[in-house]
Amino acid sequence: MNGHASEDALIRVLFDLASDEERAAVQAHLETCAACRALRDRLAARFRSLDELDEPVDVPPVLLSQVATGLRRRRPFGVRGAWLSAIAAVLVIGSLATLEHLVRRPQPEDAMPPVASAPRSSPPRLQDSIMGSVGLAKADAAIEEVPPFAPASAIELNVLPRRDALQLTIYNAADLTLVRETRELTFKRGWNWLQLMWANTLIDPTSLSLEPLEHADKIEVQQLVYPPRLRDLGRWLIRSEVSGQVPVRITYMTSGLSWRAFYMGTLTPDEKQMHLAGYVRVDNQSGEDYENAQVRLVVGRVHLLDRIADLARRPQPYGSPIPDRLHSLRRAGDLSVWFENGDQDGDKLLFGMDGRNAWGMMGGMGGMGGFGGGLPVPKEIAKEGLSEYFLYTIEGTETIPHQWGKRLPSFEADRIPVQSLYKYDEERWGGQTMRFLSFVNDSEHELGQTPLPDGNVAVYRNTGQEGHLAYAGAMAVKYIPVGEKVELELGAAQQVKVEPVLMDTKTDHYAFDPKGNISGWDQIDTWRITVTNTRTLPVKVEVYRHFGTTYWEQTNAGDFGTCEKDGADAVKYILAVEPASKKTFTYVLTTYHGTRRENRR
């Protein structure tokens, strides 16, 4: 080798890139050259800085779950297709029972709060069904006293089976839905971790609750842990004395599910009766797919201490202003604490009321669970009274994927007697004649069994010609209690007109004060009102006239129907006008001013 070793040659030797000849030559030279050795050491030290990034990597459980979830979703059900789209509440169970031999780390206080001492009875005899179903139970082995710490990388992930049962109770007034689902979880005897993820959903993590439906005395849900630096994820620590499948109920609140009612009325050709159909549309923007869910809808105002959507978006589930109250909720029924005036026994509030009075069978929509599939089985929406709240239960189950909406028939009532009425009131509607349709939510009108929720009402008229429908109008109605009259404003009428014309105006009966100034007078106006009906049906018209003062007298002449006072400063004429005809009447209005009022109080 001639001269010193080059930097290139030293790099090749350091990283096993040199040929045998070059390596031998460089090594021989290094033995005799301190300068080259120093250069080699400097290079080696510099390359050692690469080790700064050579640290073990733990795959976050969230990522592992996403991989598992992605695989699961790519199998036959690619409901939402997007591999990276977030998971809605995916449950994975991490059982540490088989990992107890792994490294036991000290338990950091922030990651694992102290565990309340659990009952440590001798291992019970397991039921045959549980033993038979798994055959893994070691009934004679003692369960560790202290729950194992579960480092993220040591959790064994198993995708859980699908939900066995699902119930949604949607509280529209508060953007709040109570979700109750039942799953068959496989427990191993010992300590089990159950992991729930709610990324990209609107689930309120503070509301999570889990209870075993069987072996309740042998399965103890000890705590719900929110691991640090892992968002949208919580783990239940569960001590199980049984091994095998156990049904559990998981309850939580979510936002993003909503429902609204709407109605379609069809008037008979003579407009004396109406067929009214009610529908409910359920929309799911919660981020989670809900399959085969029993759907229940609650009408009534709910008072929330905090908005669920806000809770769901918080980076940490704890630290909420309400967790103490919410964490104390053991069962879904305890929701009642959120009601302003509700019964404090939530189960009673939700389920214990009598008077279930299903009514109205619907057609059209339906199908058991799923869009566009299944048999066209009519669904029934049953209603229950809950004090001032009402609970509507949709018959059967429904599948409502994320971002989908679904319309369900609610009720149908035929031959509801209705009154069609036209009103003219310049103070309220200017020069337009407005059309109204009224009926009462009572049994005489084929209704009255439940209140009717807020919603839009569209009214059509059957023209009688081959069943053709003509649009009559639409409006939004507020909650209609039982027994209350509903008056639907259908908009401006085109075929019924009211035209007031001022025919004459004059002043008279002047009064003077001692100085000869005018101190009072009468104004006398003569009005002619013409009501024209160009429809083929007789109509009833109310004409309101306001006088702007309470000191007035009036005389009517002509075909004015009936006239009655409407307050202190107005009158109302009620006329029945035959088809394709008009009615004309006049009135003379005398209003009193100044001292002319004195004797008329």
Added chain:
Amino acid sequence: MERSDRGLLEAHRGGDPQAFAELVRRHGPAVLGYLRKMTGNADTADDLFQETFRRVHEKAHTLKSDRFKPWLFTIATRLALDGFRRSRRVTFLSLDRTEGPDGDGQTGADCLADEAACEPVEVMAKDERRRQVRQAIGGLPPRQRVTLVLAYYQRLSYPEIAEVLGCSTGAVKTQMFRALKSLAQRLPEGVGEMT
């Protein structure tokens, strides 16, 4: 006895739900570490990680030999290189993650809380060195970066890297040498190194 990677993949194809989880558990950390070093972005690495195992799942039938690891890194490398090409057009930055740019999930507070690095000055110095190393590696052309990361961090042999990249061992060595020569100028001085 521990099942081989190939055995697990076959079991997965046969419907064993645990087999794939075991594969992910076994190789996931290496793949994620590789992708984080390749991309320098934790979010991107997470995405590529998922995509890698999705492709493993989909292409499981194409693995004919027992060389699962090179095959796995071939998939990850292709995704990473595709990512480079895309990232020239647009770069996504996550605004809601607090971790460092190297994607190690460590915040400054975490480092300070680390028992092994209780001296703030030391923490800062270490952070600075890490930043310089990341910068040096990030400045390498993609194929040199792949070669260096696979060889140095993933401990793949040069023939294995050649298998991943689909080239000769000599070509791999050339890429490696060029990468090292470049890094020799860019890497921070080693601890205790005198200049």
